[in-house]
Amino acid sequence: MECSLVVVVVDVNPVWWGLQNGANDKGLTLFECMDHVLAFINSHVMMNQNNKVAVIASHTNESRFLYPGREADVKADDGGREVRDGKYEHFANINDTVQEEIRKLIVETGQKINSRLLVIKAADDNASQYMNLMNVIFTAQKQSIPVDACILEKDSGLLQQACDITNGVYLQIPQINGLLQYLLWVFLPDPSLRETLVLPPSIHVDYRAACFCHRTLIDIGYVCSVCLSIFCTYSPICSTCHTAFKLKTAPVLRAKKKKKTSLPAT
Ligand SMILES: [Zn+2]
Ligand SMILES: [Zn+2]
Structure with a gap:
């Protein structure tokens, strides 16, 4: 049925x-x-x-x-x-x-x-x-x-x-x-x-996404890695989920940790 x-x-x-x-x-x-x-x-x-x-x-x-x-x-x-x-x-x-x-x-x-x-x-x-x-x-x-x-x-x-x-x-x-x-x-x-059936012809779909800040369609934008919100300009804090992003800085060099060596059992 x-x-x-x-x-x-x-x-x-x-x-x-x-x-x-x-x-x-x-x-x-x-x-x-x-x-x-x-x-x-x-x-x-x-x-x-x-x-x-x-x-x-x-x-x-x-x-x-x-x-x-x-x-x-x-x-x-x-x-x-x-x-x-x-x-x-x-x-x-x-x-x-x-x-x-x-x-x-x-x-x-x-x-x-x-x-x-x-x-x-x-x-x-x-x-x-x-x-x-x-x-x-x-x-x-x-x-x-x-x-x-x-x-x-x-x-x-x-x-x-x-x-x-x-x-x-x-x-x-x-x-x-x-x-x-x-x-x-x-x-x-x-x-x-x-x-x-002969239905109205399918339309061309614009797959561009709209930015969340201005609601305008954009080709390239910034995407929040947490909530996937899209923005046309870079912002350090996502206005949707309030995640703070750290700006990319030069990598800090740290001294390498000493490798642990296993001592032979005595
Ligand atoms: Zn925008
Ligand atoms: Zn977000």
């Missing part, structure tokens, strides 16, 4: 969406965008009853699972609604959870999940998240999880690299109010079917 999991990461940066709100008549509000995303998700779930979905909102200072919701909240809601024959509620929760998880475990044994990640990106790249993103990209590559990116406005160098490395699809949509059309056309079909 195969199922396909799509994890949709939606950029809900309030500054960017705030600008969209008042910008023009061809824009899209965040709630309209979510309507498009929900229609896409429904289509994915409709394709196969075993298909699964997760939605994560990426905010400026936190990421939150929109679906599935937080387990604790769900349980609390259930407890409030159901009448339980005077059973101690905590016991009931434990019993239900154990039974439910056992059932899932049995049903899902041998189930193969093909996962993929879809990022719907609005605001500009944030250089402070470079390391996290690189870790995600290489993990996804190792687990054969394609990272797809649907870009609402400016191109993202980081996501171009992510999609290229993981065999995902990168698309900067020409019209934001047609978001759903692009989601259904490009991102809904399973990655295994992509070879048979």
